[in-house]
Amino acid sequence: MTHGFTDRGVSTQISHVFGIAITTLLIVVLVSGVTGFVHDERATIADSQLETVGNQLASQVERVDELGQHGGNVSVETSVDSTVVGTDYRVRIADGEACQTGTFHTDSCLVLAGTDIDASAKVPLNLTTDVGIEANAGGRFRLSVVDSPASTGTVQPLVDRQPRIGIGSSFEVDRFGTVVSPVNRPPIAKFTFSPGMPRSGSEVRFEAGESFDADGEIVAYKWDFGADGTFDALGRNLSRSLDPGPHEVTLRVVDNEGGTTNVTRRLRVSGLAYGGDLDDTNDGADGGGESALTFSVTNEYPDTVDTSVEIVEILVDPKDDSLTELENDCDDGGNDCLFGEWDNDEEILVDDGDDGTVDSRTATDDYIPAGGQIIELEDPVRVSDGDSARFWIGQFAEGDLTDAFDIGVRYRVDGRMNSTLVTDVPGSPNVDDVQIEHEADDDVNLVVLADRQLDTVEFDLGGDLSGTATGIDSTTATGDLYRHELNVVGSLSSGTVKANLTVAEAGGVPAFETRGSKTINESLAVLSGDYVWQSPGDWDGATDSEGVVHASFGDRQSDRLALGYPAADQFGSGLAGYWSLDGTADDATGSGLSGSMVGGPGSDLGVFGTASYQFDGDDDYVDIGDDLGDVHRGTSSLSAWVQTAASGNPQTWQSPGILGIEENGGTDDIFWGWVDQFGQIGIQAGDSAAAMSSTEIDDGQWHHVAMTYNASTGQEQVFVDGDLEDSVTTRTGPTGTDFGSIGRIEDTAGSEEYFDGNLDEVRSYDRVLSASAVEELADLNGTLTTGWQSGTQPLGPSNASLQYAADIPSATGINVTVAADYDGDGTAEERSDVIELRDGQNAVDVTGLSGTARDFRIEVELETGSVVKSPTLKRVGLTEDA
Known part of the structure; x- marks a missing residue:
């Protein structure tokens, strides 16, 4: 073809930057047809004009090249002067020796030559893709990259309006060359993870730095680690400990115009x-x-x-x-x-x-x-x-x-x-844990737990402390581990302490965790200021709470949040007794129903990271007294976590249960949580019908069980793991025979039936629980919204940092959202992006707020995938980002 040259440039890095944010496209229309010059003068002017046209086209070629690098097929149509000094010219992209001149030598260039005049020009190009140039009539050129290495589609047809740029689709422009109605192109989502073969107990690093947006910028990176469509983490790069087995991880990237793209990768964690x-x-x-x-x-x-x-x-x-x-x-x-x-x-x-x-x-x-x-x-x-x-x-x-x-x-x-x-290395020590301790007098201590006694320890300090900490002040044996203390490495009343354990040796052999360039990093947020939640009073000021406890009974601590139940009714009134069974038979409600252990129930792992009572099925029970019967002989409800591998008997009075009474030779009795020969659990009043679960709970797994009895209507209900499984109508009226034990069905003839298994978190209500209340009790997750904290230091998009300390075992998580009250009226005008906390102490920027405020509150979500685990939030606060 006369004006279409298809020689391709070779790869060098371009220097021009071009994106959708461009607002004007300047088209230089060259004045041509100059007359009155002699032939030599015309050739000289033609050379100059060809060089100007070449520079104009080179800029467009390199812009097309950059768009081609970033993915997709690209087409640009632009116009320049159709002639130089009244004559036509040819344009092609050349490479190699054709691009050698006395002033430059590049891998690729534009070559322009007059058709009826001895005039030419060469303009250097920097290209990384195969760009083609094709001439149409009237000085119009079409530049294109088709099927580039990052291509995702085909070139879209061009419309007639000039000038315009198409990137997978066309852009309308006004007569001044300004883009007025762009069609946004979605971003490209990419991520890597390392190590390539992760194993149990090691963190996997996920990095999304290769993601890009050809016509704008990426403003959010969202991660779904549960393969459930819920994006539960934010950040361009992050680390996550994953349970053993196969996983699907999805990254969603969002650009500045709301475009989104997902990419999913599969990995297997060695168990x-x-x-x-x-x-x-x-x-x-x-x-x-x-x-x-x-x-x-x-x-x-x-x-x-x-x-x-x-x-x-x-x-x-x-x-x-x-x-x-x-x-x-x-x-x-x-x-x-x-x-x-x-x-x-x-x-x-x-x-x-x-x-x-x-x-x-x-x-x-x-x-x-x-x-x-x-x-x-x-x-x-x-x-x-x-x-x-x-x-x-x-x-x-x-x-x-x-x-x-x-x-x-x-x-x-x-x-x-x-x-x-x-x-x-054979015989090398292993570091089990590194801890930063902040004392009441603001002294900062470091602790290293290892499986062997270390003789050399060294930390690099950071954050608001600096320098190197060496020397072990004391070593004590703690079980199978050795505790090494480095005392008073600094003093800090507020701020952040960072410590990198770079050396841990025993007999000159370095610990596996510090060998080579590896270090163990820990940080501690020492919180102070106006916006801090860390005391019992801070948590007591919560405006809303479900499934979260901060109290000083059993294994709980009042200055930190964990999953569990409070000592009060969450759904109204009527909580008559609550026994956490965390090594104590005390009634946490203070209602006077505390009991004592009989027969020596053992202690075992319970729900939400607490202990439970282990009953041997022989003679173990908790003696409460007849006041327990006063609750459960009539209209009432019972909620408990149950773990058993033992089944019962077809006859109610010969079966183990949680609590109740058998009247020997009579029917004035009631059986709460009795287990039949199939391992099903239920409730029965007298000799009437029983409400029995369809779930067989004798599988050795933890199950939440709730039962209700309405003495007026005779309705009995049984729920397992939050679901209603049976409802029957039995006799009406309360039971007259007293009882007072947890862990057995009493018998007036003295032939008690004892529960065989573990019981935990037993709660008695003097009313019938609703289905929604039971569902909440069985839920493994919880939420809490703190009260408002007001201060003098305004915080906003540019300076707000969230600092926290948390224990987050595997299969558990804590998400925090910051709510801002801009006008001081006690309502949240805006909420931040969700912040996923990591185990330990850390500080992270708060994103998603558009204004500056002096009133904040924190919305906390605690979740677990294992009933025997709970995350714990010790403290959280907002500070000015240093």
């Missing part, structure tokens, strides 16, 4: 957890100074995944290249063999129950090549849920093993292969 116990041992060595490796792994997969894993391969890769020989030469007598068994003569031995018995033996090559050796187990090892397996790899002829090893375990779970890979 075969390394025990952090790589060590060298002489057990099983032949006595010649050789050493072997030993380590363990534990199956931590949840019930939602296959409860057992099958280990099929291991990787052994010593970082010390001199460790090339691996051989086990134990003698036939078993004297130098592992566990004294001469059968244990192979290099790879596995104890699948970690009980001192070898269950798998594998022989391998004596030589370990560079990069390590992957060894297939001759007998795959199966590890059940919660169990551990111990490996023995021996022996290495070089003696003591003091350098790092890469150790890998490959296994099959849920029909898929997975891996756990770690790097560790």
Whole structure:
């Protein structure tokens, strides 16, 4: 074609920036047709005009190139002067030697040449995509990038109005070249995660920095970690601990014009957890100074995944290249063999129950090549849920093993292969926890908990403290751990303390968690000022609360928030008694129904991170007294968390239950929470009909059970896990026989039936609970809205920071929203973006507020995916962002 050249430029980075935010597009119309000059003068002027036209077109070409880099097919149509000194010209994109001149040499350039005059110009280009240029009549050029590496669609047809730019669709402009009706193009969502094979107990880092918006900017990054369509975290980059098993993670990016795009990636978190116990041992060595490796792994997969894993391969890769020989030469007598068994003569031995018995033996090559050796187990090892397996790899002829090893375990779970890979040094200590303690006198102390006694500890301090903290002031043994204290590393009345544990050594061997460039980071927000919620009085001022407790009974503490029940009725009046059973039989309501333990009920893990009572089904119960019967002989309700693996009997009076009375030879009795032969639970008054659950609760799992009885109408109801499962009409009128025990059905003949299992959070009501109230009691989540805090320091979009301290176990979470009252009328005019808290102490910017205020309150959401866990919010406050 005459004016269409399809030579392509090669890649160099462009320098022009162009986006949808452009408001005017300047089109230079060149004055041409100058007359009265001689031929040479015409050629000189033509050269100059071609250079001007070339610069004009080069700017447009490079803008198209940049749009092409950012994804999608791009088309631009623009106009320049159709002739120079009255004659036509040709334009093409060239590369290589064609772009060499006396003044520049670039990889690509625009070449312009007159058709009827000896005039030309070359203009350098910086291109990274394949840009094409095609001429139409009247000085109109079409520039395009089609099927670029980031392309997501086809070039849209151009409309006739000039000038205009199309990016996947067209843009209308007014006659001055100003964009007036843009069609927004959605952003591109991308993210990465590391490590690529995350394992149980380690945080996964998610980064969305590769996301972009070709025609604007990204203003929000939202994350869904539950695959439920709910975006529960905000931020461009964040870290998250995930439960073992498969996960779908979705990122949604939002641009400045409201456009959104989602991207979902799948990952699997290894639930075969390394025990952090790589060590060298002489057990099983032949006595010649050789050493072997030993380590363990534990199956931590949840019930939602296959409860057992099958280990099929291991990787052994010593970082010390001199460790090339691996051989086990134990003698036939078993004297130098592992566990004294001469059968244990192979290099790879596995104890699948970690009980001192070898269950798998594998022989391998004596030589370990560079990069390590992957060894297939001759007998795959199966590890059940919660169990551990111990490996023995021996022996290495070089003696003591003091350098790092890469150790890998490959296994099959849920029909898929997975891996756990770690790097560790035999005999190295492991840091269990790092804590920052702030004393009442404002002194700041550091604590390191490790599985071995450390002799060297070093911290880098940050935040409002600076310098390096070294030297261990005291070491005490605490169970299986050692507590190392570094006292008074600084003093701070308010602000943030940051501490990076960079060195933790025992005998010169660094802890696994600090090896190489790794550090353990902790921070503590020391809160003070006008907008702080951390005392019992602060929480008592809540304007709304459901499923959240801050009280000083049982395992609870009044100065912090946790999931649970308060000592008062949440749904009206009528809470007659509440026994948390957290190592005490006290009635938290103060109604005088405190009891005493009989028969020695044990203590066990209960709901929401508290303890529970464990009843043996033989003689354990809690003695309350006849006042308990005064509540439950008539119209009333009972709520409790129940965990049992025992079923009962077809006959009510021969079955275990939570509380009630059997009148021997009569019908003046009532049975609350009796369990039948099928493991179903229910309520029955006298010998009339019973309301029984359809759920069999004898599965060893925690269930919330609620029962109601209306003595006037005879209606009985039974709820399990918040759902109404049965409702029947039985006899009317209250029971006349007294009783006063939790954990058994009493009998006037002295033949009591005792509950076998765990009970927790037992609540008695002297009224019939509504279905919605029962649903709330069974709900694992809770909310609290604090009262307003007013201050003198105005905070707003540019300077508001949320500081907090929280304990957030895995499978739990805390979300906080800041509400602002701009006019001081006691109502929230605006709420911030939801802030997802992380475990520990931290400070984070508050986003989503558009104005400045002096009155704030905090809306808190606590949630858990496990009934035996609860997050805890210790303190939270708003401060000026430093």
